[in-house]
Amino acid sequence: MEESGSSKEDDPPPWRPPGGAFRPYNASESSSAVDAPAKSGTGKTPFVERLTKGILETFQMCNPNFKHLEVLNPKHFFTNPSDGIQNNGHDNANSDLILYTDCVLVNLESKRRYVVKDMLGQGTFGQVAKCWNMETKNYVAVKVIKNHPAYYRQGLIEVAIVDMLNQKFDPDDQYHIVRILDHFVHQNHLCITFELLGSNLFELIKPKHPRGLSLNNIQMFSQQILQALVVMKDAGIIHCDLKPENILVSSSVQPLIIKVIDFGSACLEGKTCYTYIQVFHILASLSWSRHYRSPEVLLGHQYNAAIDMWSFGCIIAELFLGVPLFPAVSEYDLLKRMIETLGAQPPDSLLRDAKKTNQFFKHVGSTYCMESEGVTTAFRVLTEEEYEERESKRPAIGKLKFKYVKLEDLIANYPYSKNMSKEEIRKESFSRVALVDFLRGLLELDPERRWSPLQALHHPFITGELLTCPYEPPSETRRKPIFDAVTVDHNPGWGHWLANGLSPQVVAMNKSIPQNSPHLSKVPLSYGSSYSSLGSYGSCIDNTGLRSSYNGMNSGPIYSSPLGPRGPLKRAQAGGYFPGPIPDARRMPWMLNPGSLGQMSLGASPLQFSPPSSQMHVSTVSQGSYGPTSPRGFQGSYLRKSAVVGQYNVTKNWGSPTMSMHNEIMSDCGPGHCDNGFQGHVGSPYSVHSTSTHFSRRQPEGGDSSLSSGASTSYRSFPEDSHDENAPHTLDVSYDKLEGSSSAPGPADWDPNYSDDYLLQEDNSEVNSLCFSFSNDMQLGNHTGTTITTPGAGRADYGQQQPYTNSNLTSLNQRAENLLQAYSFGGSNLCTAHSQYFQPILPDRFGQQSVQWFGLVDSASMHGHQIGQQAWPNHNMAYSDFFHQSYGAEQWHVLGRNCWTFHSNDVTPNPW
Ligand SMILES: Nc1ncnc2c1ncn2[C@@H]1O[C@H](COP(=O)(O)OP(=O)(O)OP(=O)(O)O)[C@@H](O)[C@H]1O
Numbered sequence: 001m002e003e004s005g006s007s008k009e010d011d012p013p014p015w016r017p018p019g020g021a022f023r024p025y026n027a028s029e030s031s032s033a034v035d036a037p038a039k040s041g042t043g044k045t046p047f048v049e050r051l052t053k054g055i056l057e058t059f060q061m062c063n064p065n066f067k068h069l070e071v072l073n074p075k076h077f078f079t080n081p082s083d084g085i086q087n088n089g090h091d092n093a094n095s096d097l098i099l100y101t102d103c104v105l106v107n108l109e110s111k112r113r114y115v116v117k118d119m120l121g122q123g124t125f126g127q128v129a130k131c132w133n134m135e136t137k138n139y140v141a142v143k144v145i146k147n148h149p150a151y152y153r154q155g156l157i158e159v160a161i162v163d164m165l166n167q168k169f170d171p172d173d174q175y176h177i178v179r180i181l182d183h184f185v186h187q188n189h190l191c192i193t194f195e196l197l198g199s200n201l202f203e204l205i206k207p208k209h210p211r212g213l214s215l216n217n218i219q220m221f222s223q224q225i226l227q228a229l230v231v232m233k234d235a236g237i238i239h240c241d242l243k244p245e246n247i248l249v250s251s252s253v254q255p256l257i258i259k260v261i262d263f264g265s266a267c268l269e270g271k272t273c274y275t276y277i278q279v280f281h282i283l284a285s286l287s288w289s290r291h292y293r294s295p296e297v298l299l300g301h302q303y304n305a306a307i308d309m310w311s312f313g314c315i316i317a318e319l320f321l322g323v324p325l326f327p328a329v330s331e332y333d334l335l336k337r338m339i340e341t342l343g344a345q346p347p348d349s350l351l352r353d354a355k356k357t358n359q360f361f362k363h364v365g366s367t368y369c370m371e372s373e374g375v376t377t378a379f380r381v382l383t384e385e386e387y388e389e390r391e392s393k394r395p396a397i398g399k400l401k402f403k404y405v406k407l408e409d410l411i412a413n414y415p416y417s418k419n420m421s422k423e424e425i426r427k428e429s430f431s432r433v434a435l436v437d438f439l440r441g442l443l444e445l446d447p448e449r450r451w452s453p454l455q456a457l458h459h460p461f462i463t464g465e466l467l468t469c470p471y472e473p474p475s476e477t478r479r480k481p482i483f484d485a486v487t488v489d490h491n492p493g494w495g496h497w498l499a500n501g502l503s504p505q506v507v508a509m510n511k512s513i514p515q516n517s518p519h520l521s522k523v524p525l526s527y528g529s530s531y532s533s534l535g536s537y538g539s540c541i542d543n544t545g546l547r548s549s550y551n552g553m554n555s556g557p558i559y560s561s562p563l564g565p566r567g568p569l570k571r572a573q574a575g576g577y578f579p580g581p582i583p584d585a586r587r588m589p590w591m592l593n594p595g596s597l598g599q600m601s602l603g604a605s606p607l608q609f610s611p612p613s614s615q616m617h618v619s620t621v622s623q624g625s626y627g628p629t630s631p632r633g634f635q636g637s638y639l640r641k642s643a644v645v646g647q648y649n650v651t652k653n654w655g656s657p658t659m660s661m662h663n664e665i666m667s668d669c670g671p672g673h674c675d676n677g678f679q680g681h682v683g684s685p686y687s688v689h690s691t692s693t694h695f696s697r698r699q700p701e702g703g704d705s706s707l708s709s710g711a712s713t714s715y716r717s718f719p720e721d722s723h724d725e726n727a728p729h730t731l732d733v734s735y736d737k738l739e740g741s742s743s744a745p746g747p748a749d750w751d752p753n754y755s756d757d758y759l760l761q762e763d764n765s766e767v768n769s770l771c772f773s774f775s776n777d778m779q780l781g782n783h784t785g786t787t788i789t790t791p792g793a794g795r796a797d798y799g800q801q802q803p804y805t806n807s808n809l810t811s812l813n814q815r816a817e818n819l820l821q822a823y824s825f826g827g828s829n830l831c832t833a834h835s836q837y838f839q840p841i842l843p844d845r846f847g848q849q850s851v852q853w854f855g856l857v858d859s860a861s862m863h864g865h866q867i868g869q870q871a872w873p874n875h876n877m878a879y880s881d882f883f884h885q886s887y888g889a890e891q892w893h894v895l896g897r898n899c900w901t902f903h904s905n906d907v908t909p910n911p912w
Pocket residue numbers: 120121122123124125126128141143178194195196197198200241245246248261262263264265848849850851
């Protein structure tokens with residue numbers, strides 16, 4: 001009332017900023033934030049944008065007394081949930097460090113500070129934040145591992161593996177493997193600093209959905225990924241979780257450079273004593289990457305680096321198709337799709353040995369003849385009814401179907417881009433033939449015959465040569481074992497409660513790497529050109545990046561690495577990165593768990609860890625996902641991470657899990673929604689049921705599953721540039737309910753090599769370092785009869801030359817036929833309508849999470865491998881010359897029948 005009665009004269013004069021907030025523009029006023037952009041040459045920046053970006057200065061212009069105090073800013077949390085209920089309030093219920101804008105991660109030893117600016121991603125192991133390195137003044141990606149022994153340990157292994165790959169195998173950063181920059185412990189969280197990369201391959205193809213990338217780009221990416229795979233294979237590393245999400249664009253400058261990330265699931269090849277860990281690990285980690293899972297893993301067979309090649313094949317097909325090649329919603333579904341698309345089933349040799357053959361196949365003696373292949377086999381895949389009868393549950397079958405089933409048809413009939421000229425289409429049709437042949441070698445159901453990275457790297461699809469007949473790479477032999485090792489720094493925190501058996505309350509003293517540490521400097525070692533071991537092979541660079549230098553008899557310089565045979569350790573002694581094992585830590589009985597074989601009792605599940613309950617951090621919040629049941633009683637597929645983690649938690653009896661693997665993990669394959677959001681081009685008569693897009697990318701958030709369990713999705717799926725304007729496609733899709741598992745086997749169920757005796761043998765907890773033998777000798781047969789073979793573990797056939805046996809020739813014939821089919825199809829249907837390409841549906845993308853494995857790598861160091869003399873034929877030579885020279889006249893005659901003859905005007909050079 002008083003106010004309304006006050007006279008105008010009583011009112012104070014309106015506040016005016018000194019000088020006036022708005023005044024005539026004066027170019028000489030250089031301090032104006034609003035004007036600043038104009039001076040820096042970006043005068044075209046819209047006024048509002050300039051005003052907004054310089055908001056603080058604008059405020060200050062309005063009111064010189066204005067002061068911005070960051071501390072008063074409300075916290076913007078990146079971590080969800082953001083309630084600090086563990087680790088003195090630093091962690092949430094999922095053991096994730098609660099990250100918020102401008103919080104600082106500190107390497108206490110080096111005093112290096114990383115200011116959190118954004119969240120890049122979240123995965124099984126923790127969170128990845130975009131951080132500002134205050135020392136170097138650039139952005140980096142910091143992976144903040146969950147505060148949990150299993151993750152911590154696995155994080156150390158990731159550090160060791162990436163560091164070893166960086167320093168020893170790729171010192172000059174040429175082979176597309178993410179660079180590790182630092183690691184330290186902050187608030188009991190292992191933090192790993194990587195170079196900052198960009199979007200991943202999935203994000204790259206998403207906007208083009210449902211089309212894939214151009215063949216040029218696919219070829220370029222293939223080459224880069226293969227180079228990384230060659231390096232990994234050399235190092236004896238199996239990535240185990242290769243998928244589009246784990247391949248990131250490194251630089252947006254053309255040509256695009258990509259890098260492989262996430263070695264958190266990686267393991268060492270060829271150490272069969274760890275098979276059970278590997279199998280455990282692989283089954284767990286790949287459960288979220290089912291689309292990329294190899295048949296041998298699916299069937300519970302022993303595996304090696306060939307599984308990465310399978311995943312790679314799936315990725316390449318997906319880059320082309322824009323959708324996963326095997327968009328399976330269950331393992332049975334996956335197997336059926338593999339068999340249908342590839343027209344064959346895994347070989348009997350694999351089926352005979354695999355643990356899970358009975359789950360999917362019926363033994364029918366040797367009379368069964370696969371229709372498509374004309375191959376006799378003793379196993380027939382179960383029908384859905386038979387499967388249901390046997391497993392007491394109906395297999396989940398995804399409804400996404402392509403119109404064309406066979407790989408050759410899929411590729412050949414994939415719609416050509418609308419704006420391509422006839423000539424371009426003609427060229428691409430040839431490239432597609434090369435792509436089919438390339439994929440055939442990668443998606444080989446028999447891991448023994450699947451191409452190695454090096455073999456694939458020389459395929460005409462990669463080299464750009466003309467493919468005139470099915471590519472048959474020279475055979476490759478295993479490398480000789482080289483005792484080598486990966487050094488795991490068990491104590492980057494100098495007192496991390498896990499490493500030292502202390503309570504989490506003990507303040508961690510961080511160990512740091514000086515910015516100019518020798519560790520960080522490039523090792524003057526050229527990959528593939530220095531150290532060696534007798535009889536091994538090396539790699540050298542050629543125009544495809546890495547080139548084989550297969551030469552089993554090379555007696556070149558033996559170990560000339562400047563690092564010496566135990567480079568990493570030496571570096572460590574010099575005050576570098578990896579000081580080697582911390583004996584004290586590893587003598588802690590519980591330290592070897594999780595993942596340690598050492599402390600396991602006979603017959604114990606590797607998941608049964610004895611907790612240092614008095615010392616370890618105990619979660620106080622129950623997620624309610626895991627009950628105190630025996631691991632074997634765990635509900636759900638043992639392929640699921642939740643099972644793994646759940647068991648871990650349960651057996652640790654920590655009361656409640658602190659991990660974010662809940663419902664979404666329980667669901668093997670929640671399809672979620674996947675409306676492709678694709679709008680048909682104008683004038684298209686396609687009827688679209690749903691055009692909204694939401695690829696469900698699940699994140700571990702509390703106990704909630706972000707899985708779209710509705711699983712009913714409607715979307716149309718056909719490529720945008722389809723030439724067929726008259727093919728209406730309306731797709732109603734609903735996914736089946738997810739497959740559940742009625743049993744939860746222990747290691748004996750999923751590990752083909754498991755035995756209790758085995759565990760006993762591995763009880764070497766006193767050993768400070770474990771050396772892993774890497775079979776680093778890889779040799780090529782010279783195809784004239786002599787092959788230097790290396791007996792040893794690993795692929796059974798690799799020690800022997802693979803002459804052209806009947807089965808090889810049958811396979812060649814088959815591939816030649818398939819390719820010819822593709823050729824003719826591509827040729828005669830260049831402008832065919834393709835709107836019916838996909839029968840229905842785009843699959844949902846899910847499965848972001850892969851699980852940790854409780855592997856054990858204690859200490860090791862890597863020896864090098866020998867650079868051999870190049871034995872690979874000049875891959876520029878004509879095919880006929882190549883075969884003639886390589887195989888001799890007689891074999892060439894045989895092979896020649898499988899090669900096509902072209903009329904001169906039919907042969908179009910590969911467009912690359
Ligand atoms: N160096 C990096 N630069 C930019 N983003 C990154 C980098 N490393 C990881 N990311 C992002 O963080 C996400 C998770 O990283 P990463 O795969 O290493 O974690 P993870 O916990 O091992 O995941 P997963 O559950 O798939 O195994 C990646 O998908 C990516 O989007």
